Amino acid sequence: MKTVLHIITSLGSGGAEGVLYRLCAHSNNYKHIVINLTSKSFYNKKLEALNVNVYNIEMDKNFFKFIEIIKIIKREKPDTVQTWMYHADFLGGILAKLLGVNRVFWCVRNSNLKFGQSSFNTILVSKICSFLSYFIPNRIISCAHVAMDYHTSVGYKKNKFVVIPNGVEANTFYYDREMCRVKNEKKTPTIGMIARFDRQKDHGNLFQALKSISQRGYEFKVRLVGRGINNKNQELSKLILESGLVVDTDVFLVDETQSIRQQIDKIDIHVLSSAYGEGFPNTISETMACGVPNVVTNVGDSAHIVGDYGIVVPHSDSQSLATAIIEYIDIRKEKRDWEILQKKCEERIRLNFSTITMVDKFETVWAE
Template identity: 30%
Template sequence: MSNSKKNPIKIVHVTTDLAAHGAQMVLYRLLSRLNRDCYESVVISLMEGGQLLEEIESLGVSVYTIGIKNGIPTPAQTYLLIKTLSQLEADLIQGWMYHGNLAAQVSNFFVSRNIPVVLNIHNCLYSLEYEKKMTGYVIQLSAFLSRWATAIIFVSEISKHQHEQLGYLPPNTIVIPNGIDTCQFVPSQKARSAIRTELGLSNHSLLIGLIARFHPMKDHETFLKAASLLLEQIPGLDIHFVLAGKGVNWENTYLSKSITQLNLTKRTHLLGERNDIPSLNAALDIASLSSYSEAFPNVIAEAMCCGIPCVATDVGDSAYLINQTGYLVPPRNPLALANAWKEVIDLGQEGRIALGNLARDRIIHKFSLDHFIVQYDTFYQTILSKN
């Protein structure tokens, strides 16, 4: 990595929040691996707190919070954001997620220096109807303003095409798929045994997992209906379904009611938000995705890196990611999902291990964190050389 400047390049990242979700985890991985001799990173979070705040600060990265609630800033909070950006004297401002992107775009108009602004989009956009009304307004306004942005980083080709159709047309666009830490996400027999012991299950129990926060787009309903159908197809097999993520717990009345109605209570484990995702992934026999909208599904890439065969809905870049190492099904089709699970089960343990090895090899060679960092470094140097 090269840097012709005497001082490190200062990049200020403006993010909606610091919850431990997909885009925020990508930001954390980027911050943890960028060359400190070349780059000085600073984070501005529009909302307070978040699981990743202390972890990012432990990297030696300064974090500023604006304190916005309910998605709408007060005049005082808007002034604080602009003032903070002005004082930081960034060489480049990078937005993260729709609200962070818009905040970066608008506030930069009021900063005295002409600073390059890069937007970072982690969503696919099949329809604005899938978004909250306020988020829809943010997306459309950001699309209009994107002509004044320097560049946009997309995580998938499908996302890039969808947003360009909506009017996201800055001078430069690039697709950089998310990078996976191949040393953190690894196959582990120890994790397999430990998770089963935690759940009170036999080492021979077969686990099918869905790691996703509770959100309509993640379509937990389809996953649960598929689970019920699978048990009807092979009732004698010791199969259990493991779900984890924010809001995925027994206090969630929608989930608990659905599980009870489908007679899945004894076979389903709701684990809530976890901080041991690598171990949880490595414990699965099949990792699954039931979403009807995604861009680049991190959870599938992480499971693949753990050597776990995956069954995913054919949304976003799932097909490109999985390639020949797993199975794709149409979204909102519980029967197709159940049938694909059964095909993986029918492979037997040796067949699943072989498929999982292919999946891990694909992540190592195409989607490693090292490759991801090189792409970001090259992008930053190219953009800054033009300004």
């Protein structure tokens, strides 16, 4: 069996990490090994449960530990190296080529990088990678069309790109008719957003919209889930206070959790209010797979994911966001129409964004 060595910048709860995990869980044609450039994190236990050998290099503590990568590549002798995100593309790609690995594949996910929004270091590394893209990778895999378009516009070699949308884990994220029925019986809807607290996700835009909805006389609850979503977050606490909502009465905060499905089952309408930087937001496809309609900003491939079964609004426009959420609150009152929409959301994801399809596409690219 051939071996794929993955090199990734972290194993936190991000989208790239989730895709890597699903590849390892569902790929039957390759042995998978993972080098994590930083410390142990969210996906370590999950990968170890699959008996995947994971090396945690901790380069965030000591840059010169990159020597460990050289030792691992020499010892494991992988047929293919798949790198994830800019720093891993840069470092892992160069080391793999220097050590004689002929099959090197990059993965890029961002839909844009801007000074003041992304770190200078990340922007610099991406610029270097745009030059190296002509020499290092066999192919560059992108999760979103908008991410491919952005990278080719800043100099990446266009004919090396292939788009493989993220697949949804069907055993975890699926339509539960009884759960949806129970939720639909509730009078007060719960508006949720599953996203780490980050400028990119624009929680400020969300709370401006929620304030407007409240001022128009609508009743609702709010459930926020993700890294940094907790009472210690002073910036988030200020946003909630300014919106006129109250923590633990109107707004429920859930920090990073491995029980995402349990949180989705408590949400009626999912919102992603991102301002920039999205590629393929997994939370949209995962919630839709469970029958949760989405309101999203037109960032990354969000509009492509929801298709005809979600509402897309301009980013950084809280009034448009508020109007869209209200539209779904009103539709939800018509139970039959809402149930049809829930099922259509599930069908769109099942038919277009399955994990099995994603794995097949990765393996096809690796075998070219």
